[in-house]
Amino acid sequence: MRRLSTRIVLFQQHAANALGLIHTDIKTADILHETGPITAGELSRITGLTTGTVTALVDRLEAAGYVRRERDTADRRRVIIVPVDTRQSDIQAVYAPLAAAVQHMGAQYNEEELALLQDFVRRISGVYEDEMQRLTARE
Amino acid sequence: MRRLSTRIVLFQQHAANALGLIHTDIKTADILHETGPITAGELSRITGLTTGTVTALVDRLEAAGYVRRERDTADRRRVIIVPVDTRQSDIQAVYAPLAAAVQHMGAQYNEEELALLQDFVRRISGVYEDEMQRLTARE
Numbered sequence: 001m002r003r004l005s006t007r008i009v010l011f012q013q014h015a016a017n018a019l020g021l022i023h024t025d026i027k028t029a030d031i032l033h034e035t036g037p038i039t040a041g042e043l044s045r046i047t048g049l050t051t052g053t054v055t056a057l058v059d060r061l062e063a064a065g066y067v068r069r070e071r072d073t074a075d076r077r078r079v080i081i082v083p084v085d086t087r088q089s090d091i092q093a094v095y096a097p098l099a100a101a102v103q104h105m106g107a108q109y110n111e112e113e114l115a116l117l118q119d120f121v122r123r124i125s126g127v128y129e130d131e132m133q134r135l136t137a138r139e
Numbered sequence: 140m141r142r143l144s145t146r147i148v149l150f151q152q153h154a155a156n157a158l159g160l161i162h163t164d165i166k167t168a169d170i171l172h173e174t175g176p177i178t179a180g181e182l183s184r185i186t187g188l189t190t191g192t193v194t195a196l197v198d199r200l201e202a203a204g205y206v207r208r209e210r211d212t213a214d215r216r217r218v219i220i221v222p223v224d225t226r227q228s229d230i231q232a233v234y235a236p237l238a239a240a241v242q243h244m245g246a247q248y249n250e251e252e253l254a255l256l257q258d259f260v261r262r263i264s265g266v267y268e269d270e271m272q273r274l275t276a277r278e
Contacts, residue, residue, distance in 0.1 A: 001241055002234075004260050006173070007267035008147050009166045014187035014274040027148045034145070048153035095141075098270045102140055105262060113255060120256055121143050123244060128146035131237045135153040 001124070015094045021064065025057055029066045029091060032083040037070070039080055048136065066091075140263070154233045160203065164196055168205045168230060171222040176209070178219055187275065205230075 016026040028047060032038070035046070044054045058081055061067045066087045072078035109117065155165040167186060171177070174185070183193045197220055200206045205226045211217035248256060
């Protein structure tokens with residue numbers, strides 16, 4: 001898992017390079033796609049990045065057209081970060097060959113094995129999530 | 140896998156915070172532990188970070204005591220980056236609860252299932268490695 005974790009982080013960095021983004025930016029764009037519109041404070045909490053780092057990151061993502069800042073209609077003082085879906089296709093293009101390779105690998109397993117692997121990936125994601133929360137609580 | 144990949148990247152960022160390092164620094168320290176002493180150019184190629192980013196990163200790691208710069212004894216013009224093992228225990232301390240949680244999860248599978256899962260993790264690491272190389276070739 002340690003080797004896999006290193007490979008995943010390195011892949012993300014190279015994928016970001018290919019899109020002209022900095023290492024963490026591409027994953028942040030992906031997170032926003034998962035969460036939908038959120039505030040900079042919420043994004044800071046989720047990513048573990050400082051608010052200063054998040055501000056610079058959102059500036060870059062906004063300049064590159066991946067997100068836009070909007071005033072919250074319910075509370076005009078709140079600024080929310082909204083993912084821009086049209087740029088998601090550029091991200092998809094970089095990830096597509098990876099997705100295809102993973103799918104090709106998956107096709108070599110039978111149904112029972114696939115169920116076991118899907119359950120494993122879901123559970124190991126939960127372990128990483130829990131451990132991340134534990135680290136956040138310590139901060 | 141996309142969800143897992145996001146969780147792994149986020150965990151790394153929080154782990155780096157806990158060690159007072161920037162997101163990519165901790166993984167770079169881990170990579171150096173895997174590769175042993177290498178040059179800044181080699182580190183730049185492996186991580187996909189620009190040489191400027193790598194220089195600043197090695198400065199931070201050196202200041203924090205995770206690496207030191209040394210002259211290559213064979214070619215005095217070459218500077219190599221050497222991981223400092225004494226600081227590895229601090230990194231281990233942050234990763235230990237994660238390792239324990241993964242091990243605890245592993246204990247719930249029988250031998251046949253574990254063999255399948257280990258093979259899967261090894262192969263999926265290879266997929267990420269291959270796709271990273273593909274992205275590097277495009278740059």
